[in-house]
Amino acid sequence: MNKESNGLGLKQWEWEIKPETSWWDIGFVELYSYRDLMVQLARKDFLALYQQTLLGPFWALLQPLLTVVTYVLVFNKIIGVPTDGVPPLLFNMIGITLWTLFSEVFLQISKTFSQNAEIFSKVYFPRIIVALSTLWLQLLLFGIQLLLLFAIYLLFVFKGQVEFNAGRMLLIFPIIANTAGIGFGGGLIFSVLTAKYRDLMSLIQLIIRLLMFVCPVFYSLSMVPEGVRWLVNLNPLSSLFEYFRFAFLGVGSLNDLHLLYSAGFMVLIVFLGILLFNKMSDKLMDVL
Amino acid sequence: MSKTVIQVDNISKLYNLGTIGSGSLRRDMQLWWQKNILNKQDLNQEIRDGRKIDTNDHIWALKNISFELKEGEILGIIGHNGAGKSTLLKILSRIIKPTEGLVRGSGRISSLLEVGTGFHSELTGRENIFISGHILGMKKAEILKKFDEIVDFSGVENFIDTPVKRYSSGMYVRLAFAVAAHLEPDILIVDEVLAVGDAEFQKKCLGKMNDASCQSGRTIIFVSHNLQAVSNLCSQAIWLDRGSVRARGKSKAVLNEYLGSLHKKSWIKEFPTLREAPGNDRIRVVYVELLPHLDDPLSVIDIRTALTVKFRFYNATDNIVLSIDLLLFTLAGECIFDIPSKPEIYAKGMIEGECTIPGNFLNNGSYMFTLHFSKDTSSELFNYQECLMFDIADYRESTNWYDKWWGYVRPDFPIILKPLTILS
Numbered sequence: 001m002n003k004e005s006n007g008l009g010l011k012q013w014e015w016e017i018k019p020e021t022s023w024w025d026i027g028f029v030e031l032y033s034y035r036d037l038m039v040q041l042a043r044k045d046f047l048a049l050y051q052q053t054l055l056g057p058f059w060a061l062l063q064p065l066l067t068v069v070t071y072v073l074v075f076n077k078i079i080g081v082p083t084d085g086v087p088p089l090l091f092n093m094i095g096i097t098l099w100t101l102f103s104e105v106f107l108q109i110s111k112t113f114s115q116n117a118e119i120f121s122k123v124y125f126p127r128i129i130v131a132l133s134t135l136w137l138q139l140l141l142f143g144i145q146l147l148l149l150f151a152i153y154l155l156f157v158f159k160g161q162v163e164f165n166a167g168r169m170l171l172i173f174p175i176i177a178n179t180a181g182i183g184f185g186g187g188l189i190f191s192v193l194t195a196k197y198r199d200l201m202s203l204i205q206l207i208i209r210l211l212m213f214v215c216p217v218f219y220s221l222s223m224v225p226e227g228v229r230w231l232v233n234l235n236p237l238s239s240l241f242e243y244f245r246f247a248f249l250g251v252g253s254l255n256d257l258h259l260l261y262s263a264g265f266m267v268l269i270v271f272l273g274i275l276l277f278n279k280m281s282d283k284l285m286d287v288l
Numbered sequence: 289m290s291k292t293v294i295q296v297d298n299i300s301k302l303y304n305l306g307t308i309g310s311g312s313l314r315r316d317m318q319l320w321w322q323k324n325i326l327n328k329q330d331l332n333q334e335i336r337d338g339r340k341i342d343t344n345d346h347i348w349a350l351k352n353i354s355f356e357l358k359e360g361e362i363l364g365i366i367g368h369n370g371a372g373k374s375t376l377l378k379i380l381s382r383i384i385k386p387t388e389g390l391v392r393g394s395g396r397i398s399s400l401l402e403v404g405t406g407f408h409s410e411l412t413g414r415e416n417i418f419i420s421g422h423i424l425g426m427k428k429a430e431i432l433k434k435f436d437e438i439v440d441f442s443g444v445e446n447f448i449d450t451p452v453k454r455y456s457s458g459m460y461v462r463l464a465f466a467v468a469a470h471l472e473p474d475i476l477i478v479d480e481v482l483a484v485g486d487a488e489f490q491k492k493c494l495g496k497m498n499d500a501s502c503q504s505g506r507t508i509i510f511v512s513h514n515l516q517a518v519s520n521l522c523s524q525a526i527w528l529d530r531g532s533v534r535a536r537g538k539s540k541a542v543l544n545e546y547l548g549s550l551h552k553k554s555w556i557k558e559f560p561t562l563r564e565a566p567g568n569d570r571i572r573v574v575y576v577e578l579l580p581h582l583d584d585p586l587s588v589i590d591i592r593t594a595l596t597v598k599f600r601f602y603n604a605t606d607n608i609v610l611s612i613d614l615l616l617f618t619l620a621g622e623c624i625f626d627i628p629s630k631p632e633i634y635a636k637g638m639i640e641g642e643c644t645i646p647g648n649f650l651n652n653g654s655y656m657f658t659l660h661f662s663k664d665t666s667s668e669l670f671n672y673q674e675c676l677m678f679d680i681a682d683y684r685e686s687t688n689w690y691d692k693w694w695g696y697v698r699p700d701f702p703i704i705l706k707p708l709t710i711l712s
Contacts, residue, residue: 013295017382017391040422044408044415051410051451122405123423124382282385285378286303 026278027126034129041133046140060144064100068092075218084220084251090156091245095217097149098244101142101176102183102237103208108134109187110204113195113284120285127281128274131191135184142176153248162249171247179240181266188273192280196287216241221253233258236265290359291394293507294380294475299389301350301375301531349375350386351531357524359474360505362497364522364539366515366546371528373511377401377479380509395474395507398425402479404464409453413444413463416452420467434470441492442466469496475507476500497521516652516682516692519543547588547681555580557675562602571661571670574638575600578657578676581647590683591698594647597657597676599640605663606636613660614643617674618653624696631665648700651693652682 050056068089075081076088083091109131113120116130157164194200214235216224221242224232232238239258246252350372357363365373378384380391381399406423407416417438421431431438439445442463444455452460478497494517500506501521512518518525518539525539527546535542556577559565565572581594589595597614611631616624627643657676661669682693 012394013392014394015392015397017379017386019386019388021385036428037422040419040428044411044419047415048408048410119406119423121378121383122401123399123425125423125425282382285384 021279021282023275023279026274031126031128034125037125038129038133038136041130042137042140045133045137057144060141061148064093064096064145064148067096067100071096071218081219082223084222084249086249086251087156087161090152090162090249091220092218093149093152094245094248095241097142097145098176098179098241099212099215099217100145101138102179103212104141105135105138105180105183106187106190107204107208108138109184110190110194110201112187112191113281114191114198114201128188128277131184131188131277134187135180138183139180142180165250168247168250171243175240175244175247178262178266179237179244181270182236182262185266185269185271185273188277189269192276192284195284211235211237214238216245220245220251236262238262290505292356293359293395294357294391294393294509296353296355296380297390297392299350299353299376299379299386299391300348301372301379301384302387303347303349348531350379353389353528353533355526355533355536357475357507357509359507360501361524362501362508362510362522364518364525364542365509365511365528366513366518366525366543367528367534370530372531373528374401374479376528377477377509377511381477393475396425397475397477398471398473399477400424400468400471400479401477403461403468407452407460407464410451412451413439413448413455416463417467420464421470424468424471425473426471430472438466438470441469465493469493472504473506475509477509479511494521515543515547519682520684543681544588547679555676555678565602566672566675567601567670570604572602572604573599573659573670573672573675574602576657576659576672576675578678588681589678590681591650591652592647592683593680594644595678596642596644598642599659599675600638601661602638603634603636608634609664610634610639610669611662611665612641613662615658615660616645616650617656617658618696619656622696624650624655628665649697650680651695651698652680654679 050059053059055062071092072088075092076083112127112131112134120127153162153164156162190200190204194204214232215237216232221229221232221238239255239262242252242254243259246254353372353376355363365376367373375384377399378401379386381397381401383399383401404420406420408419411419417435418428418431421438422428439448442459442465444459444463447455447459452463455463476497497508497510498521501508508521510518510522522539524537525535525542526533527535527542535545556575558575558577559573562572562574565574567573576597576599579596579598580589581596582589603610609631610633612629614627614629618624629641655678656674659672659675661671663669684693
């Protein structure tokens with residue numbers, strides 16, 4: 001806030017527009033005042049997503065279901081990937097639900113600038129509001145998919161094939177937060193990069209696909225040969241998937257050090273993402 | 289004394305053409321590598337730094353703009369296309385950053401750089417009122433409070449639950465503007481939004497803006513090509529020309545100067561030799577001039593101004609029955625009048641003529657004179673088309689009608705009204 005007073009010497013200026021945004025100049029108060037907009041944007045995207053569609057929000061359920069069926073067919077029935085004695089349907093469902101959260105958050109947030117260039121060039125609001133509303137919407141869609149996962153899970157619990165443990169289940173909340181955080185931070189960084197370099201957009205799809213193969217989504221860490229396990233462990237998402245599956249099934253290779261690595265990575269990437277996004281968002285308007 | 293709400297201090301905006309717009313990661317990495325690792329300067333860069341920065345791939349969209357606005361003032365920004373008006377508005381709206389300088393202000397600021405920002409065509413009018421309202425900076429409670437008023441203003445009550453993609457373009461614009469018109473910021477920035485909608489709606493919008501400033505003490509910054517609206521609404525004006533302030537002050541004075549610069553050049557045409565003069569081997573027009581009857585030579589031709597057209601031509605034929613016609617056309621090519629001279633016999637040589645059109649006769653607009661020369665009142669000697677082009681500015685008293693006045697002519701014939709007493 002500027003200390004210089006205006007002509008009358010009574011009142012200070014409430015705001016100023018300077019050529020540069022400093023790295024630390026994140027207006028949290030301003031951000032809070034735009035909370036209505038955040039909710040509204042998420043609402044708009046949700047409504048627009050299912051406008052004039054046959055199944056509406058059921059798509060959020062159908063999508064992972066179809067993926068799971070494909071995975072079970074390909075990996076378990078055809079290739080024969082073992083699932084640690086867990087029913088393949090449930091095993092894949094757990095992995096895919098969490099993976100969808102990460103990949104969707106990452107992908108959608110990385111489109112922040114490229115998809116909103118029109119609005120951004122006409123009206124000001126803190127640009128990160130759009131990213132936050134995307135995160136919000138994706139968490140909501142994830143919530144719907146999580147319900148489906150629970151329904152299937154309970155089915156297997158009643159059949160006695162897996163065992164439910166409430167204390168263990170609480171683990172999913174920090175895991176979800178951690179996964180969404182990595183997607184959010186990475187998405188913010190890539191939103192800035194893709195705004196400047198359009199050609200990186202196609203790279204994102206590739207990154208997501210490659211990450212998935214070095215992540216225990218449709219296999220578990222214990223099946224990975226010792227020699228290449230370091231590669232999977234290098235992926236900060238890996239331990240999250242092991243813990244997430246453990247919360248449901250009670251099996252998995254847990255390693256607190258790896259979990260700490262994931263958490264540390266998340267904090268770092270969210271921090272860097274917000275700083276970069278904030279610093280660059282005004283400058284990017286010249287190149288959009 | 290009212291307080292200053294916005295202070296623009298020496299802002300400039302430099303656009304790089306090409307360099308950062310290259311959009312290619314490879315090129316930028318190459319540049320970075322050369323500059324920071326190999327310590328070599330990019331060759332283009334070197335030339336640029338050696339001289340002024342103002343080379344082909346840089347453009348100063350704005351240069352050293354400063355002004356202040358007090359509470360309740362309406363500032364009009366005028367200028368040609370590409371003068372930097374939109375860039376200035378975008379900086380004030382915080383959409384882009386200035387390259388140099390500082391803008392400071394107090395109070396909430398809202399900008400309307402287009403109508404329907406944030407509208408989603410798949411969603412209903414109702415949803416879109418909320419979305420657009422939020423994007424423009426309204427709070428939820430505010431929108432709820434004004435919802436009925438907004439719907440009322442837009443006049444689309446019956447279609448409020450229909451997706452806006454099924455709206456006619458007029459309805460769409462009306463709804464979009466209705467949301468914007470109910471914003472209550474301390475400072476409102478408006479760009480050309482009045483170029484849309486029908487005449488009646490435009491009038492409604494201008495009225496709304498006027499109210500906002502007069503009654504609520506709102507400060508408005510307004511860009512328009514509609515000089516009539518600027519002159520009627522704005523107290524202050526800035527004329528931007530190629531990124532710099534050309535004139536600043538009371539809106540009437542700035543507008544006059546602007547209009548004066550637009551057309552002064554075409555008010556006189558003079559040719560020193562017969563060979564250069566337009567015409568043929570029978571007629572050569574060596575001089576045409578439009579002389580407006582203005583007390584102040586700097587002021588502008590408006591509908592009250594009488595106009596004299598003077599011309600001189602060489603007649604190459606002896607003993608000819610000559611007559612000329614002075615025709616006035618609109619820019620669209622419609623003829624307003626055709627005044628013939630009395631046909632008479634002239635000898636070979638220079639002939640001078642003039643004709644005066646009284647004030648309070650023509651409507652405002654852009655016009656062109658044509659001189660037509662004929663022999664024996666029937667065969668054409670020469671037709672000097674569009675020899676003079678000029679603008680007539682509007683002038684109105686005692687009316688709240690801001691829109692274009694109807695008709696080609698606007699004579700000042702009095703209408704006498706007499707109230708009649710009704711015997712009951």
